[in-house]
Amino acid sequence: VARSGDKDAKKAVEFFETVVSTLEEGKSIRSMVLNEDQDILVKELNLITAKKVLYVCNIDEASLEKGNAYVDKVKEIAAAENAGVIMISAQLEADIAELEDYEERKMFLEDAGLKEPGVNKLIREAYELLNLSTYFTAGVKEVRAWTILKGMTAPQAAGVIHSDFEKKFIRAEVIKYKDFVEFGSESGAKEAGKLSAQGKEYIVENGDIMHFLTGA
Numbered sequence: 540v541a542r543s544g545d546k547d548a549k550k551a552v553e554f555f556e557t558v559v560s561t562l563e564e565g566k567s568i569r570s571m572v573l574n575e576d577q578d579i580l581v582k583e584l585n586l587i588t589a590k591k592v593l594y595v596c597n598i599d600e601a602s603l604e605k606g607n608a609y610v611d612k613v614k615e616i617a618a619a620e621n622a623g624v625i626m627i628s629a630q631l632e633a634d635i636a637e638l639e640d641y642e643e644r645k646m647f648l649e650d651a652g653l654k655e656p657g658v659n660k661l662i663r664e665a666y667e668l669l670n671l672s673t674y675f676t677a678g679v680k681e682v683r684a685w686t687i688l689k690g691m692t693a694p695q696a697a698g699v700i701h702s703d704f705e706k707k708f709i710r711a712e713v714i715k716y717k718d719f720v721e722f723g724s725e726s727g728a729k730e731a732g733k734l735s736a737q738g739k740e741y742i743v744e745n746g747d748i749m750h751f752l753t754g755a
Contacts, residue, residue: 554580562588570620591668592622595661597629600651625664627657674747675716676700677725693741697751707753711737716746 554577561571567588568581581589594617596610606614606626617624635656638644648655666672672689674696675682687696693713698705714725718733725748728734743749 550576551580558584558586567620569622592617592620593664593668594622594624596624596626598626600628600631602626603628603631603657604652623664623668625657625660627661632657672743672745674743674745674749676750677748678750687743689745691743692739693737693743693749693751694739696743696749697753700751704751704753707755708739709752709754711741712750712752713737713741714748715744716748719748 558568558571558581561568568586569589569592571577573581594613596606596613598607598610602610603626610624610626614624616622631651635644635647638647644656666686670689671686672691673684673686675684685696685699687699693711694705694708697708697711713735714728714733718728718731719725722728722731722733725734
């Protein structure tokens with residue numbers, strides 16, 4: 540196709556030659572700066588080194604705040620390939636996991652000079668890396684968190700629960716998480732006028748608390 544003079548095919552071949560060259564140099568494909576069209580071409584190749592990466596450095600508790608020489612080296616490598624880096628102490632995380640009481644965990648973290656467990660940061664960074672978000676559904680029987688891609692509409696988010704919810708979507712009743720916390724409950728948020736009815740074009744935001752109304 541490229542030999543026939545097809546401009547798009549020629550561009551693709553030239554790009555693939557650059558990909559091969561990058562790999563032969565021992566570099567990962569994620570180190571390349573790609574435009575939208577090139578990104579689509581790379582995804583079709585299913586290359587491992589094109590996958591997003593998050594380096595997790597397991598270090599001693601004393602190095603958690605500023606890191607150490609080993610972490611600095613990992614950061615250099617990560618920067619060269621557009622990857623993320625976080626630091627955790629596996630031993631500290633194991634100690635935290637053994638504490639069942641919330642107040643005990645809080646005191647333990649304060650003594651260690653931390654605001655939250657490292658696993659929380661790991662989850663948050665992984666979600667960011669994969670462009671994921673979370674919303675909640677609340678009912679009498681249970682409250683549940685659902686993972687979606689950022690930018691999903693209300694019907695698409697409903698479809699994560701069940702495909703019929705997307706097909707038969709009518710509207711979503713939404714309460715923002717901060718409003719739920721401020722007014723203490725679903726009923727409190729409703730009374731304060733903080734519940735909104737959203738249609739099919741609504742883009743779900745992280746932390747939204749939602750009730751989906753669907754047709755028969």
